[in-house]
Amino acid sequence: MKIQMNVNGQERILDVPPLRRLIDILREDMGLVAAKIGCGEGECGACNVLVDGEAVSACLIPAVQIDGCRIVTLEGLATSNDDALAALHGAFLEHDASQCGACIPGIVMTCRGMFDDLRNRRPSEAEVRGLLAGHLCRCTGYEAIVRGILKWLEMKSEP
Ligand code: FES
Numbered sequence: 802m803k804i805q806m807n808v809n810g811q812e813r814i815l816d817v818p819p820l821r822r823l824i825d826i827l828r829e830d831m832g833l834v835a836a837k838i839g840c841g842e843g844e845c846g847a848c849n850v851l852v853d854g855e856a857v858s859a860c861l862i863p864a865v866q867i868d869g870c871r872i873v874t875l876e877g878l879a880t881s882n883d884d885a886l887a888a889l890h891g892a893f894l895e896h897d898a899s900q901c902g903a904c905i906p907g908i909v910m911t912c913r914g915m916f917d918d919l920r921n922r923r924p925s926e927a928e929v930r931g932l933l934a935g936h937l938c939r940c941t942g943y944e945a946i947v948r949g950i951l952k953w954l955e956m957k958s959e960p
């Protein structure tokens with residue numbers, strides 16, 4: 802089937818099987834490999850990207866569901882001078898949040914997807930841990946990741 806979508810600001814028209822997964826379209830058809838394939842079953846969050854502004858697991862989304870959608874991957878954020886991404890990057894670096902790094906792109910996309918919701922309030926540590934509930938870090942680096950996100954939210958709250 803033919804689908805049309807906007808990927809990182811560019812209009813794209815693709816001819817793909819209706820059930821081809823978004824993660825495979827991004828990684829194999831478009832060479833956008835920041836989103837990773839972990840579980841392939843919607844449980845680890847490694848493949849998260851933004852679809853119409855909301856973080857979703859791209860391994861669960863078939864082509865038929867993304868016709869007409871706006872997709873943003875980490876590559877798109879990285880080339881868009883995104884202030885929120887830069888601040889999160891700095892906070893993760895400061896707290897050594899990334900070990901092997903496999904889980905980080907998905908976590909970044911989830912955080913970025915929540916930006917509008919989080920920008921006017923400072924959620925509790927428990928809420929931040931809840932935010933990470935859909936993400937698995939095989940390096941068990943959760944504590945550093947939580948500290949990094951809390952630092953990011955602190956920075957966003959500064960005048
Ligand atoms: S690979 Fe998609 S949620 Fe794990």
Ligand code: FES
Pocket residue numbers: 898899900901902903904905937938939940941942
């Ligand atoms: S840093 Fe290695 S899986 Fe999270």
